[in-house]
Amino acid sequence: MDRLKLIPLIVLSALLVFIINADAGAQEEAPADTAEIVKPAPPQNVRVVDNPNDNGHYLLIRWDPSPDEGKGDNDVMGYNIYRSDKPDGEYRQMGTMPVGFYEYEDGSEEEVLAGEKNLEYMEIGETYYYKLTSVTPQDVESEFTEPVSGVPTADWFHAGKLSYFIALFLYISLVLYFIKAAKSGQKLYIRPLGGIEAIDNAIGRATEMGRPILFVLGTGTASDIATIAGYTILGRVARKTAEYQIPVLVPVNEPVMMSVAQETVRNAYIEAGRPDLYDEKNIPYVTAMQFPYVAAVNGIMIREKTATNFYMGLFHAEALLLAETGATTGAIQISGTDQPSQLPFFIAATDFTLIGEELYAASAYLSGQPLLLGPLKAQDYAKALLIVIMVIGLITMTIGWSFWYDLFSTNIT
Amino acid sequence: MGISGDIWVWIGAFLTFSIMSFLYKDNPFYKFAEHLFVGVSAAYWMCMGIWQTLVPNLIAKLHPPVVSEILPAASTKPAEYSYIIPLVLGIMFLMRLSPKGAWISRWALAFIVGTTAGSYLTRYLRSDFLGQIQYSIIPLISIEDGSFSFVGTISNIIIFLGVFCGLIYFFFSKEHKGTFGVASKVGIYILMITFGAGFGYTVMARISLLVGRMQFIFGDWLGIISR
Amino acid sequence: MKKSLPLGIVFFAGVVMFFQHFIPTDQSEFIYKYANDWLICIGVYAMLLGIWSLIRVTLHKARHDPNERFYAIVTLVSMGIMIVAGWDVDNLRAGSLFMNMFNYILIPVQATIFSLLAFYVASAAYRAFRARTVLATLLLFTAFVVMLRMIPLGYISELNQYLVAWILSVPNLAAKRAIIMGVGLGMMATSIKIILGIERQYLGGD
Numbered sequence: 083m084d085r086l087k088l089i090p091l092i093v094l095s096a097l098l099v100f101i102i103n104a105d106a107g108a109q110e111e112a113p114a115d116t117a118e119i120v121k122p123a124p125p126q127n128v129r130v131v132d133n134p135n136d137n138g139h140y141l142l143i144r145w146d147p148s149p150d151e152g153k154g155d156n157d158v159m160g161y162n163i164y165r166s167d168k169p170d171g172e173y174r175q176m177g178t179m180p181v182g183f184y185e186y187e188d189g190s191e192e193e194v195l196a197g198e199k200n201l202e203y204m205e206i207g208e209t210y211y212y213k214l215t216s217v218t219p220q221d222v223e224s225e226f227t228e229p230v231s232g233v234p235t236a237d238w239f240h241a242g243k244l245s246y247f248i249a250l251f252l253y254i255s256l257v258l259y260f261i262k263a264a265k266s267g268q269k270l271y272i273r274p275l276g277g278i279e280a281i282d283n284a285i286g287r288a289t290e291m292g293r294p295i296l297f298v299l300g301t302g303t304a305s306d307i308a309t310i311a312g313y314t315i316l317g318r319v320a321r322k323t324a325e326y327q328i329p330v331l332v333p334v335n336e337p338v339m340m341s342v343a344q345e346t347v348r349n350a351y352i353e354a355g356r357p358d359l360y361d362e363k364n365i366p367y368v369t370a371m372q373f374p375y376v377a378a379v380n381g382i383m384i385r386e387k388t389a390t391n392f393y394m395g396l397f398h399a400e401a402l403l404l405a406e407t408g409a410t411t412g413a414i415q416i417s418g419t420d421q422p423s424q425l426p427f428f429i430a431a432t433d434f435t436l437i438g439e440e441l442y443a444a445s446a447y448l449s450g451q452p453l454l455l456g457p458l459k460a461q462d463y464a465k466a467l468l469i470v471i472m473v474i475g476l477i478t479m480t481i482g483w484s485f486w487y488d489l490f491s492t493n494i495t
Numbered sequence: 496m497g498i499s500g501d502i503w504v505w506i507g508a509f510l511t512f513s514i515m516s517f518l519y520k521d522n523p524f525y526k527f528a529e530h531l532f533v534g535v536s537a538a539y540w541m542c543m544g545i546w547q548t549l550v551p552n553l554i555a556k557l558h559p560p561v562v563s564e565i566l567p568a569a570s571t572k573p574a575e576y577s578y579i580i581p582l583v584l585g586i587m588f589l590m591r592l593s594p595k596g597a598w599i600s601r602w603a604l605a606f607i608v609g610t611t612a613g614s615y616l617t618r619y620l621r622s623d624f625l626g627q628i629q630y631s632i633i634p635l636i637s638i639e640d641g642s643f644s645f646v647g648t649i650s651n652i653i654i655f656l657g658v659f660c661g662l663i664y665f666f667f668s669k670e671h672k673g674t675f676g677v678a679s680k681v682g683i684y685i686l687m688i689t690f691g692a693g694f695g696y697t698v699m700a701r702i703s704l705l706v707g708r709m710q711f712i713f714g715d716w717l718g719i720i721s722r
Numbered sequence: 723m724k725k726s727l728p729l730g731i732v733f734f735a736g737v738v739m740f741f742q743h744f745i746p747t748d749q750s751e752f753i754y755k756y757a758n759d760w761l762i763c764i765g766v767y768a769m770l771l772g773i774w775s776l777i778r779v780t781l782h783k784a785r786h787d788p789n790e791r792f793y794a795i796v797t798l799v800s801m802g803i804m805i806v807a808g809w810d811v812d813n814l815r816a817g818s819l820f821m822n823m824f825n826y827i828l829i830p831v832q833a834t835i836f837s838l839l840a841f842y843v844a845s846a847a848y849r850a851f852r853a854r855t856v857l858a859t860l861l862l863f864t865a866f867v868v869m870l871r872m873i874p875l876g877y878i879s880e881l882n883q884y885l886v887a888w889i890l891s892v893p894n895l896a897a898k899r900a901i902i903m904g905v906g907l908g909m910m911a912t913s914i915k916i917i918l919g920i921e922r923q924y925l926g927g928d
Contacts (some may be wrong), residue, residue, distance in 0.1 A: 137747050138747065239744055239745065240744050250616070250910075257911050257915075261920065273667060273669065275667070305608045307909045314923045336772075337771045338588075338764075338768045341768070363779050366779040367773070370769070371537075374532040374535075374831070380517070402846060403839060410845075425693070426691065438904050439907065440665070442908035443908070453920050459667075465665065465903070465904070465907065475632030476655055486632060504826065506826050506827065507827070515838070526793055530793040530800075533797050538800075538801040538808065539820075542804070542805065545766065546808070548762055549763060552763055581759070585763060585766070588764055588771070589771060592771065601926075606731055606764075607761055610739050610761060613913070616736070616913040618743075620906065624902070653896065658899045661901065687861045688864045688893045689897035690864075691862065691864025691868070692889050692893075695865035695866065698843050704840060705837040708833060
């Protein structure tokens with residue numbers, strides 16, 4: 083509320099006080115000073131600092147409460163914050179904070195808002211001046227405090243994210259170390275994964291039956307990590323199908339994904355020495371809408387009588403619709419996704435399921451490249467570290483120390 | 496009330512039955528609905544992509560006056576020439592159609608994949624990962640309202656063992672034998688309990704979807720029940 | 723050149739997006755906002771490629787497969803009508819042919835297919851039941867306990883509600899955490915492999 087609006091309010095309340103007192107005055111003489119408006123004391127010790135870890139369009143204004151807070155007639159209800167770009171310029175009210183809050187974030191990065199100049203906008207590096215007042219429940223405002231200035235500045239590093247940065251840096255180093263180890267020919271033991279054998283057997287079955295293989299990359303985007311893991315597995319499957327001369331059908335629901343899947347399969351056929359067998363029509367775009375896609379893929383399963391169905395990627399509610407239809411056709415089905423909500427359905431309806439991280443691991447296995455296996459070792463070390471963190475947590479929390487818990491706090495503004 | 500006179504509602508009802516018939520077996524009605532559905536949805540998606548994405552996010556940015564009739568607010572803004580980049584990348588992507596230019600489309604693909612990989616690297620750690628670690632830091636003995644809680648303590652032990660064994664299950668560089676194998680086995684058992692809970696929890700939501708369809712048939716179409 | 727330039731773009735884009743997360747300045751926010759806008763725009767271009775693929779495959783079916791001819795024509799005609807109906811932005815308003823086709827063809831079919839899940843959940847449960855493995859049994863038993871909460875059974879229900887709440891908040895949460903942590907580590911490792919150009923299957927392998 084600006085000061086202009088306060089004037090009629092003050093006049094009105096003064097009038098009210100006058101009438102009440104005039105009425106009381108009929109019985110007894112009122113003391114002269116009760117009709118006067120008592121202004122509360124302004125807030126104290128106003129400070130203006132740069133808002134940390136931001137793009138330089140915000141300032142923080144802090145103050146100590148007015149000594150009149152909680153005192154009878156001139157009790158303070160809140161604080162008004164005024165800003166100007168000159169110490170003795172015109173001050174504009176930017177906001178009000180109720181009692182109990184002694185910090186206000188002022189500013190905006192939007193220079194223009196809905197076609198008009200945004201008055202809250204703050205320029206990086208400019209000096210802004212602030213004056214504060216306290217206000218009583220009767221809207222009586224105190225005198226202004228002396229102007230205090232501040233300069234908003236942009237930060238080149240978000241200090242609050244330092245812990246993430248360090249954690250990531252360590253993890254990246256660990257991954258790089260094992261990639262290097264794998265590169266230098268160091269033998270890294272990786273246990274045999276159940277899913278790999280299942281994948282090879284399933285391809286074998288389709289060849290025995292001479293029927294096509296269906297490969298579904300899910301309904302994520304082309305660059306989701308699960309989809310990318312799916313491409314690698316598709317590459318391996320396609321290579322085998324090229325060798326055994328059975329078609330692999332890859333209906334896709336995202337055009338970028340379609341292009342990648344086509345490239346992947348084409349290259350697999352070239353590597354297998356059978357580029358002549360590659361048919362782009364086997365890897366069509368169907369539609370981007372989830373359930374029309376399901377309808378079409380279900381149709382393919384039934385009409386093409388696919389012997390083996392793969393579901394590798396990011397899946398939503400279509401997971402069960404596809405997997406159940408596939409199960410009724412008697413196809414061997416191998417699934418893998420990193421979506422915990424769809425895993426139950428894949429586990430119930432398919433013959434083998436790669437759970438979460440196993441999907442990525444299987445993709446690294448099947449790539450046949452040692453470089454891709456190296457990071458699996460890093461993932462294991464990180465898991466071991468997580469276990470250590472939990473054990474330390476269990477001990478410290480049982481004793482009653484919370485520092486370890488606080489260390490992993492995620493509250494970042 | 497009474498049976499609907501709206502031709503569109505009849506079409507909706509016919510398609511609903513056509514799709515439902517798939518539960519019995521594949522048949523020409525289903526096949527018809529499926530093919531209709533694919534055609535309509537592919538076109539729908541493309542039209543929406545053009546009008547809701549390409550026009551406001553690309554054309555309006557490059558040459559605002561063009562959209563003065565449909566997006567008056569955007570048409571008065573100055574042009575942003577940085578949007579030439581997606582224009583060029585998009586055209587590069589379409590080069591796939593020509594056998595000779597296919598390799599150029601990889602540049603656009605590289606941009607898409609690189610950008611997402613870079614953001615995945617940081618996003619996952621922040622949104623889920625650290626929070627899960629913090630929640631897994633729990634005391635062995637649970638004290639509730641100042642006194643020892645037996646159930647709380649058992650729960651804490653199970654949470655700890657659950658996360659512990661679950662992580663062991665996902666170890667790839669160590670053979671799952673001996674004690675390690677036992678832990679891994681416990682891990683997969685606990686995973687199955689989780690999947691079972693997810694399964695059971697979803698059933699209700701799925702049944703309510705079916706109820707919604709029944710309401711369409713008996714309410715909107717036949718008018719036997721009121722919605 | 724054909725191979726190394728795309729890998730260079732991946733590396734550059736990945737590293738920029740990584741550091742962008744830790745830099746709060748306007749320039750950094752600009753990159754974030756624009757990179758995402760650009761991705762969406764490229765996606766629409768790709769849509770044209772998708773439609774082209776769909777038309778080509780469907781036309782091929784219509785020409786060469788007499789059994790599929792009728793259905794291929796259904797797809798082509800319905801797609802054609804929808805594209806013509808959505809040609810003008812005015813047709814995106816309620817009551818137009820475009821919106822009617824959306825509301826009375828797409829929506830009911832979408833909802834019906836989704837509702838088929840009610841049947842599929844049951845048949846999947848039966849399939850798991852027949853599998854008779856320890857793991858499947860454990861899954862089904864838990865699912866059964868959780869489903870029981872929807873059936874009023876007096877005293878048993880009360881006990882069951884307590885049990886379900888416990889399952890959801892204790893073992894369920896524990897295993898979910900293990901999955902999320904594993905997936906997180908795997909995702910980050912894969913992202914690193916992509917940025918470094920070690921994982922390059924999506925560019926068509928080596």
